[in-house]
Amino acid sequence: MRNLSIIVFILALLNTLESLSIDLYLPAFPLMAQIFQTDIGHIQISISIFFAGFAIGQLLWGPLSDKKGRKPILYIGLILFIIGAVAIYFTTNIFVLWGMRFLQAFGGSAGIVIGRAIVIDLYDKEKAVTIFSKQSQISGIAPIVAPLLGSVFLRFWGWNSAFGFLSILGALTLLLVIKYIPETNSRITSPDTAVDETKLKDQLKQIISNKDFIANTVIGSIAFASLIIYISNAPLLFMEIHGFSSEVFSFIFAFNSLALIFAAFITPKLIRRIKDTKILLAATVLLVSTNGLHFFISAYHLPVSLEISMLFLSLIAIGLLFPITTGHALSPFKEGRGTAAALMGFTQLMITFLMSGLVGFLESKSIMPMIITRILLGIIAMGFACKIYYKKKEMA
Numbered sequence: 001m002r003n004l005s006i007i008v009f010i011l012a013l014l015n016t017l018e019s020l021s022i023d024l025y026l027p028a029f030p031l032m033a034q035i036f037q038t039d040i041g042h043i044q045i046s047i048s049i050f051f052a053g054f055a056i057g058q059l060l061w062g063p064l065s066d067k068k069g070r071k072p073i074l075y076i077g078l079i080l081f082i083i084g085a086v087a088i089y090f091t092t093n094i095f096v097l098w099g100m101r102f103l104q105a106f107g108g109s110a111g112i113v114i115g116r117a118i119v120i121d122l123y124d125k126e127k128a129v130t131i132f133s134k135q136s137q138i139s140g141i142a143p144i145v146a147p148l149l150g151s152v153f154l155r156f157w158g159w160n161s162a163f164g165f166l167s168i169l170g171a172l173t174l175l176l177v178i179k180y181i182p183e184t185n186s187r188i189t190s191p192d193t194a195v196d197e198t199k200l201k202d203q204l205k206q207i208i209s210n211k212d213f214i215a216n217t218v219i220g221s222i223a224f225a226s227l228i229i230y231i232s233n234a235p236l237l238f239m240e241i242h243g244f245s246s247e248v249f250s251f252i253f254a255f256n257s258l259a260l261i262f263a264a265f266i267t268p269k270l271i272r273r274i275k276d277t278k279i280l281l282a283a284t285v286l287l288v289s290t291n292g293l294h295f296f297i298s299a300y301h302l303p304v305s306l307e308i309s310m311l312f313l314s315l316i317a318i319g320l321l322f323p324i325t326t327g328h329a330l331s332p333f334k335e336g337r338g339t340a341a342a343l344m345g346f347t348q349l350m351i352t353f354l355m356s357g358l359v360g361f362l363e364s365k366s367i368m369p370m371i372i373t374r375i376l377l378g379i380i381a382m383g384f385a386c387k388i389y390y391k392k393k394e395m396a
Helices: 004-023 026-035 040-068 070-089 094-122 125-139 141-157 161-180 197-208 211-241 246-273 276-299 304-330 337-362 368-395
Strands: none
Touching (some): 004 070, 004 094, 004 125, 004 161, 026 141, 026 211, 040 337, 094 125, 094 337, 141 161, 141 246, 211 246, 211 276, 211 337, 211 368, 246 304, 276 368, 304 337, 337 368
C-alpha cells in the first residue's frame, strides 16, 4: 500500500476543498452583493445551494464508487468541481452563481464520500477514527486560513480571485489523486467480487435498517448542521451586528476554527482512555450547554468576548463528534461502504440545507434564530447519544 501519510494528506485535501469553498469568500459577501446588484441574503443563498448540490452529489457518487471503483468517480467529481469554480470566476450574474455553486458542490462531494469509503476500505473502526481525526487536523487548517486568505484575495485581486484559487487547488488535487491514491474497492481489484444491482439494493436495505448507522448519522448530521449554521451566520453576527471589519472578522473566525483542530488532536488520545460512547454523550451535552449560555449572553447583550468563547467551546464539541460518529456509522459494513458514506453525507447535507435555509428565512437582522436552532438540534443529538450510551452499557 502507498505511504499512509500521503494518502491521509490527499484525503484531507479533498475535505479541505469543501470547507475552502464555503469559507474563502465569506469576507467578500458585502462587495459581492454590490457587484451582483442584490443583497447579502441572496449571496448567502449560494451557501444553501452549495449544500443541496453536495447532498445530491453524494447520493450518486457513493453507489457509483461501489460499482465502478473509487478512483474513476473521484476524477469525474474533481473535474466538475474545477469547471464550476472557473465559471464562477467569470460571472456577475446571481443565477449563474447559484447554478455553478451547485455544480461545484455536486462534483466536490465525490471527494468527501469516496474519501470516507477509502478509509473504511483500509482500516478497522478504531484505526478509522484515528485516521478521520488526522484528516480533521489537516483539513481543520482551512477554516482558519480561508477567511484570512479570502481577505487578502479581496483586497488585492477582487472577490472572484477566491474561485480562481479553488480551480487551481482542485486541479492540483486531481493530479495528486491520479498519482498517489490506490484503488481500494475490492470489487474492482478482484473481479470475482463484482456485484449486481440486486445485491446493491440488499446492501442499501441493510444500511438503512442498521440502528447504529442511523443514530450516529443523525448525531453527525446535527453536528455538521450546527457548524454550518454558525459559519453562514458569522458575517451577520460579527460584521453586521457587532460592526467589525472584514479583517477583524477573519481573525475571529480563524480563532474559533482552532477549536476544530484542537478537538481533532485530542480525540484519538481520549478514545484510548475513555469509552467513545461516553465522549459522544459528553460532547452533545457540551454542545447544548454552550448554545444555551450563548442564548443568555446574546439576550442580555453581554460582552462579545463571552459570545466568542461559547462559540469556541461549541466547536470543540462538534470537532469531537465528527470522527467518532463517522467511524461508528460506517464501520459495521464490510460491503457497500461507498453507499453507506453517501447516505450519511446526504443526510448531513440535507439537514444542513433545511436548517440553514430556515435560519436564513427567520433571520431578519437577528442572531437569535441561529442560536435557538442550534440549541434544539443539540437536544436531539443528546437524545440519540443517550440511547447509544445506555445501549452499549447494557450490552457490556
